[in-house]
Amino acid sequence: MSKREFALSTKIIHGEKHEMNPFGSLQMPIFQTSTFEFENTAQGAARFAGKEAGYIYSRLGSPTNTVIEEKIALLEGAEAGCAFASGMGAISASTSTFLKTGNRLVADKALYGCTFALFSHKLPEFGIDVEFVDFRDIAAVKKALSKKTDMVYCETIANPTMKVVDIEEIATMAHNANKDCLVVIDNTFATGLICKPIELGADIVVHSATKYLNGHGDVIAGFAASSAELMTTIKLVGLKDLTGSVLGPQDAFLINRGMKTLTLRMEKHCSNAMKIAKALENDKRIKTIYYPGLESHPDAKIIKRILAMPGGMIAFEPETAEIAEKMMNNVKLCILAVSLGDAETLIEHPGSMTHSTYNDEQMKEAGFSKRLVRLSVGLEDPDDIIWDLMQALDIATK
Numbered sequence: 001m002s003k004r005e006f007a008l009s010t011k012i013i014h015g016e017k018h019e020m021n022p023f024g025s026l027q028m029p030i031f032q033t034s035t036f037e038f039e040n041t042a043q044g045a046a047r048f049a050g051k052e053a054g055y056i057y058s059r060l061g062s063p064t065n066t067v068i069e070e071k072i073a074l075l076e077g078a079e080a081g082c083a084f085a086s087g088m089g090a091i092s093a094s095t096s097t098f099l100k101t102g103n104r105l106v107a108d109k110a111l112y113g114c115t116f117a118l119f120s121h122k123l124p125e126f127g128i129d130v131e132f133v134d135f136r137d138i139a140a141v142k143k144a145l146s147k148k149t150d151m152v153y154c155e156t157i158a159n160p161t162m163k164v165v166d167i168e169e170i171a172t173m174a175h176n177a178n179k180d181c182l183v184v185i186d187n188t189f190a191t192g193l194i195c196k197p198i199e200l201g202a203d204i205v206v207h208s209a210t211k212y213l214n215g216h217g218d219v220i221a222g223f224a225a226s227s228a229e230l231m232t233t234i235k236l237v238g239l240k241d242l243t244g245s246v247l248g249p250q251d252a253f254l255i256n257r258g259m260k261t262l263t264l265r266m267e268k269h270c271s272n273a274m275k276i277a278k279a280l281e282n283d284k285r286i287k288t289i290y291y292p293g294l295e296s297h298p299d300a301k302i303i304k305r306i307l308a309m310p311g312g313m314i315a316f317e318p319e320t321a322e323i324a325e326k327m328m329n330n331v332k333l334c335i336l337a338v339s340l341g342d343a344e345t346l347i348e349h350p351g352s353m354t355h356s357t358y359n360d361e362q363m364k365e366a367g368f369s370k371r372l373v374r375l376s377v378g379l380e381d382p383d384d385i386i387w388d389l390m391q392a393l394d395i396a397t398k
């Protein structure tokens, strides 16, 4: 019989093959149940002992969640995946499962605001030594790494600066410093369609599935993906005991639906963003623009090597913070809201919103200012989005 390795776009529609469910329904049903019946005590004991496959209790896994966990593993080129109730659930479970008092975490300076808060405030309270380094500066990373480094963390396309670091080099350096060091990458902005950090040497990928993976702005969810061995620990410690950050079956169903159109949506997000970024780059009122698709991006060389597409996120700075604020207050089509990866174009101010966990000095260190505007390019007609940004800029600069 002939065999074929299907394309990723096909795999994330079909997922792994399973036995047909009793009614042959095309979609995996929403298993709205907290617990699962055992045939007898021996079966219950065998499942708890991990000697028999099967469901026990929905905090430990459920069929609706299994479908999307298998899909994230396919998408990320990982052995296993795990769904969480939020991206922060995935991040806190995947990091704190492995970090204990006296351990050391080296993280990039530009991170999603709540990740930065977790690393700069909470982990140190548990006696974890956290050092923030600019991962663009390879010499500084090298200096920060040692055999005492237990974890290294950064984002594929950093929020909000769009910095793209050399994950391959960072992972190699981290593992050379300490072969047991875990390299954790937040792949939210890229997804496995654009970059596969595990293939580049990372150990664990985390996601806010709230964003592109769902794509419709109606669910909060997260994922982690890694080797089967690491994932068992994350599930049994980080999810089951530490955070209990379990994704409900209705949300899992919506994530599954969203993931089926990820390829189509991502291609459109990218082509729209490219057109918009070029229009903004050509406008003298925009002083700096960061978009991974532009030749002017400071990491253009790395981007060509590790990103398959430039993504749907743009950051830019008008001349002053006042102009930025006035512009955001005068959009007519774009929506002033945090989050990203939705069909609607969302515009926001990292300095006072998603990244208000950074003080002014930390913002400067991380490479952004109060002038920065973040745009999550949606799926509308790109000319309509450009029209809206330009009319808002006209008002803001009058």
Ligand SMILES: Cc1ncc(COP(=O)(O)O)c(C=O)c1O
Binding pocket: 086, 087, 088, 089, 112, 114, 155, 159, 186, 188, 189, 207, 208, 209, 210, 220, 221, 222, 339
């Ligand atoms: C890069 C990144 N990682 C993680 C998160 C957190 O995800 P969630 O809001 O689903 O908890 C976000 C949220 O904006 C994000 O932008």
